[in-house]
Amino acid sequence: MSGHLLEVTDLAIRFGTTGGGVQAVDGISFHLDRGETLAILGESGSGKSVSASAIMAILDCPPGRIARGSILFEGRDLLSLPESERRRLNGERIAMIFQDTLAHLNPVYSVGWQIAETLQAHKGLSAREARAEAVRLMESVGIPEPASRANDYPHQFSGGQRQRLMIAMAMALKPALLVADEPTTALDVTVQAQILDLLREARDSTAMGMLLITHDLGVVADIADRVAVMYQGRIVETGPVREVLGNPQHSYTQRLLSAVPGREPPPARPPVADLPVFEARELTKHFPITGGLFRRPTGEAVRAVDGVSLTLRRGETLGIVGESGSGKSTLARMLLRLEEPTSGAILFEGKDVSSLAGPELLSFRRRVQVVFQDPFASLDPRMRVAEIIAEPWTIHRDVLPRARWNARIAELLSLVGLRPEHAARYPHQFSGGQRQRIAIARALALEPEIVICDEAVSALDVSIQAQILALLDQLQRAMGLAYLFIAHDLPVVRQIADRVAVMQRGRIVEQGPCEEVFERPQHPYTRALLAASPVPDPDAQAERRKARRELAGV
Structure with a gap:
């Protein structure tokens, strides 16, 4: 009998498709002991989440099947256990x-009811x-005020x-094994640090033993004891975290580690013009708070943006960082x-944007473009790539002859x-990184002078993220673009930005040259963000946890 809490041996999983079978997992083996955290590290499509689904008996069969x-x-x-026994073990x-917490919490029941249901079903309370x-x-x-928030x-x-x-629902029955599938992806760095501390505690x-599924090397360095690296359905390297990452x-x-932003000094930035654009x-921007049956204004407001002043110059990248x-x-x-501001002014080349109308407004829209965070949501699934890229030309008809x-x-x-042949495909036929490239191509169709990137790389795998950042840098050098780069990932901002502005509760609390803000942060909130930002180094992560406790006064 195995002495390990969990032991997976020669696991192979295949998916049947119209074009033949796909080997999603190809003979992987690993083990996990009590009180230990094993991280399964890999990019999208590597097979890590499919492996977790097999352990939890939630693999879609068909089209998937466990081959051996x-x-x-x-x-x-x-x-080999009957389904009834597997259901008893799960939970x-x-x-x-x-x-994706929204997809796995039932939207029609209160959260207190959902946690209580688990306790009633398994403990008979x-x-x-x-x-x-x-x-x-x-x-x-x-969770603050838990009695009412339940x-x-x-x-x-x-x-x-x-x-x-x-986490509360998972820990309700004090399980021996916890499978955490990308539990911190796309969360703010301080929230991510809190979740990791909660899991560690x-x-x-x-x-309990914890199997952590992730593509974030910083998360692996923070909480894992050992790591298994998956690539194309196989485990290609495994060992203690310090050995594998070091x-x-x-x-x-090696490629994953080299793609992590911030490990190498940022490339020299091209000179920036002094001319503000x-x-x-x-x-x-204040949003009024409403209440009562008829949603009448209460007289109070949410101060979403509160007295922000900033300047973006030609050819410059200004990073905007802060939490959700x-x-x-x-x-x-x-x-x-x-969105119309409550007060204040926005100037584009010295002109008040709020006063623009007709041809002037159309020209402004042409010269300022945007790349959103979720390319699948911002690309029309019914349109082919060619139609998506050409759509701006149907509005700005003087840009390019048909x-x-x-x-x-x-x-x-x-x-x-x-x-070029990708033009005939639909968005769902591409990976997340490829869809983001399509979104960038659409933004460039009108040859803009400014591109606003709103969390454009936050949910991408590290190597795809590195490719998109390199592409943005290359385009900026070739076309003289100015970027307003919004992100919560500080190493990414440090790699791409000339200057950075740190936002907290609607205000800019610190701004300046990128290296100055990162090396000598002045505001406590900036220092807290930097202390919470994970790096793929276990020793550095231990120091950052210590710094977070000191900042919190613990």
Whole structure:
């Protein structure tokens, strides 16, 4: 009998498709002990989440099927157990935290009811006992006012709070094994640090084993004891975290580490002109708070942006960093004139943007373009790539004669690293990184002078992220573009920006040259962001955890 908590041996998973079978997982083996964290590291499509689904018995069969192998949990082969026994184990002895919390929390039930349901089903508690325990669990994971908030629904919580609720639900029955599938992807760095601290505390207090699925090397360095690197369905390297991250042996692991922003000094930036092209002066945006049956104004307002002033010069990249809710995206929408400011002024080449109308407004829209965070949401799924890229020309008809459209589409696709034949495909036929390249090609179709990138690389794998950053840098050098680059990932901003502005609660609390702000931060919030930003170095992460505790006064 195996002495390991979990032992996976020669696991192979195939998916049937119309074009033949796809080997998603190809004979992987690993083990996990009690009180230990094993990270399965790899990019999208590597097979890591499929492996976790097999452990949890939530693999879609068909089209997927386990071709061979065994999964031993506490010495029992999970693949040979009857379905009723697997259901009993899931939740009671094995729990899972999913990446997309909104997709896995039921939107029609309160969060307190959903946590209590688990306790009633597995522990046989009464409704009152289960409710009291659910409130206690919510308090333990840091949900404020848990007794009242237990009546709220998933959409009424922030992303970090929903992840805390998933942890509370997973830990309700004190499982021996926790499978965490990308539990911090796209979360703010400070929220991510809090979630990792919460998982570490849960692991250490109960001696459970934790299987962490991630593509973030900084997260691996922060919490994992050992790491297994997956590539194209195989484990290509495994070992203690310090050994694998400090001295990677496989070429794929080496490529992942070299793609992490901030490991190498940022490339020399081209000189920037002194001429301002975009200015915001004391910009504010307040959203009135309504209440009651008829949603009448209460007289109070949310100060989403509160007195922001900044300047963007020709050929410059200005980074805007801050957590969700800091006002970054609201600021971007006002600069694009998608949102009207409450007060303040926006100047484009000295002209007040709010006064533009007719041909002047059309010219402004042509010269200022945007790349959004989620390319699948910002690209029409019913349109082919050629139609998506050509759509701006149907509005700005003087830009390009129709006879030149196909040739220019091919040029733009080549410019962003895609092939001309991709023009005939639909967005769903591309990876996330490729879709973002299509979004960039569309933004460049009108030959703009300014591109606003709103979290344009936040959810991408590290190597795809590096490709997109290199592409943006190359385009800027070739075309003299100015970027307003909005992100919560500080190493990314440090790599691409000339200057950086740090936003907190609608205000800019610090701004200046990128290296100066990163090397000598003045504001406590900037220092807290830097302390929470993960790096692929276990020793550095331990120092950052210590710095976070000191900043918090713990």
